[in-house]
Amino acid sequence: MEPWAEKGEAGETVRVTAQLLKAKTGEFDLESILLLKLRGLGISDLGCLGECASLEWLDLSGNAISQLGPLATLKSLAVLNLSANRVCSLEPLGACENLQRLDVAGNLLSSLQQLQCLAGLRRxxxxxxxxPRxxxxxxxxASGAYRGALAELLPALKAIDGQRLSGRGSELYQLCRDLDSSLERGGGAGSPEPPGMALPWVEEGYWEWRPARRSSIAEEAYRQFSAALRECRELSQRADDTISQAERALSLRSDPSSYVF
Known part of the structure; x- marks a missing residue:
């Protein structure tokens, strides 16, 4: 068992201790820790995590956390990942006044009332x-309308489940959704007859292949390349002839003493 793991009465549990935090960050002063990654360690007790007063980025995903009490003191916390845990109450996070991004996918939140505590987080x-990934x-x-209700509950949100609600790009996203809805309605029974043949989006012949135009610069480059290639072939042929002559000359000398070194 690691030195920072503590065994409780109900069996082995992992509790956040000062030793764990120092081992993971290399910091001896807990208040100096700005970024902390404690993913997939089996943590069920946040222990002294609340002493990291300057913490801005925290990853606690893939643990067994159900109580978030110690996080209430983290006033500088901006990014928090609590995905894949056992959280059923976010009440302590209402005190994290600088929180900007929160991931709680894969927990036990069953109603919008459990998210009401986030309404005061203006950032x-x-x-x-x-x-889904x-x-x-x-x-x-489970209710398909939860995103719309959540947007009304927390009007400052710009993104829910990775989908933008406001800001740049949101207008196009809403337009696409409206278009999809209108197409779905138009395909049902009792819809009006479609108009005649649809007009193409581009002019006739737009997609036909056309030979590329060769500029004078490209023509000159091609000519110079061809000339250089011919010259290389001639030099290669001359080299082969010279080597052949040398080999014939050497083969005619039967007396080894006639070789000059």
Missing amino acids: LESLRLHD GRLTNPVC
Whole structure:
């Protein structure tokens, strides 16, 4: 067992200790730690993590964390990854006033009321509850309308589950969604008859292959290259002839003493 792992009454558990934090960061002063990665260590108790007062980036993904109490003191925390844990309450995070990005995909959050505590976080821009790539979700995501309700609950959000809600690019995203919806409605029963043959988007012959035009510069370069290639071939032939003559001359000398070194 590692020196920072502690065994409790219910069996072996991993608790965050000063020794663990120093071993992971190389910092002896916990208040000097700015970035901390504690992914997949089996942590179930955050222990003294709240003493890292200057912490700005924290990755606790892939553990067994259910209680977030110590995080309430992390006033400088901006990025927090709690994916793949056992969290069912985010209440302590309401005190993390500088939090900007939060990932809680793969936990036990079952209702929007459990997210109400984040309403006071004015800098929170990105919230992830569902991650299809990692097959991580929360019970609250079972309702397809949770994103819209979450956007109303937390109007400062710019992205939910990686999808932009406001800012650059959001208008195009909404336009595409509206277009998809209109196409789906238009394909149902009772829809009006489609118009005549659709006009092409480009002029006729746009996609036909056309031979590339060769400029005078390209023509001159091609001519010079051909000349250089012919010259190389001539030099190669001369070299072969010279080698053949030398080999014939050497073969005519039967007396080894006639060789000059």
